[in-house]
Amino acid sequence: MSERLTLLKPLIADAMTHAMAIQQCEQRAADSVQQVLERALTVTDMPSDKHQLKAWFLRSVHNAAIDVIRRQRKEQGLGGEDYELQAPTMIEPEHQFETWQTQQMVRMGLKKLPIEQREIIVLREINGCSYADIAEIMQLEQGTVMSRLHRARLALKQVLEMLRRGEK
Amino acid sequence: MSGLTCEQAATLISGFMDNELTQQQQQQLHQHLANCAGCQSQLSELQQMREQLRSAVPKTFDAQLLAKFEVDRSSRWAFITGWILVLATLLPLVLYGLYSYWADDSIPVALKLITSCLGVGFLLLFGAVARQRWIAAKNDRYKKVQL
Secondary structure, X not given: OHHHHHHHHHHHXXXXXXXXXXXXXXHHHHHHHHHHHHHHOOOOOOOOOHHHHHHHHHHHHHHXXXXXXXXXXXXXXXXXXOOOOOOOOOOOOOOOHHHHHHHHHHHHHHHHOOHHHHHHHHHHHHOOOOHHHHHHHOOOOHHHHHHHXXXXXXXXXXXXXXXXXXXX | OOOOOXXXXXXXXXXXXXXXXXXXXXXXXXXXXXXXXXXXXXXXXXXHHHHHHHHHOOOOOOOHHHHOOOOOHHHHHHHHHHHHHHHHXXXXXXXXXXXXXXXXXXXXXXXXXXXXXXXXHHHHHXXXXXXXXXXXXXXXXXXXXXX
């Protein structure tokens, strides 16, 4: 059991970032990751290959986090991608103000994207997943990953431009 | 092969950034980029955005997340062995005690009955409370809240 935990431990930061990209709430994301970890420690089909393990683990996180979102929508009757913007919670005093401002804007821009676009961007840029991994994690056809990712990047760029203009 | 249009090159720009293009696609894109200032600036803007993204989204996790799973191995082993030893020795001792108590002819039967009823009563009370606690713990919505 603890051998599995050792295998999974380096992936937890990736899993947290991934769950955050979907759920946008640290507590809920942590709950999802914990739930997936609990399950991972008991299931029999956990791959032992390091590379396969990452895709497998992140796919479980994807499923768990999406499940929570679906349930939430059912309970609250949320339509579309309308979730509230949270006040910035991370303040790094050692960073210059401008960098800090850009970071806040990028985070806000990410929040404004639809879940699927935010997820694909985070999987690629932050978690460093290959297209094959992304296809497996998000259950997409491998041939569509590049174009989806590109569309997501353009969408983020557009949102950031809008935010920048709004700021001035 | 004829050159790419900007529209065709657009998606390949993402593939190029992610190192996911075939050699042929890479060559086509390079040819296009050499002659298209628009796509060149698109590429550098997207690359800049990637840098901003990486510095804006930290990859961290709360150590509390793992605390639940990280029980020290040796203390866990000692815990399990301890319980097994206590239960395994307690049971025969209790049985022996009960047997010798009932087999002792110097104690009146009425007293034996009364003390036995008292014992069973305590056991029932203990079982009922334990069952209630078990059900409450299973349905506790706030058990994950860390204080």
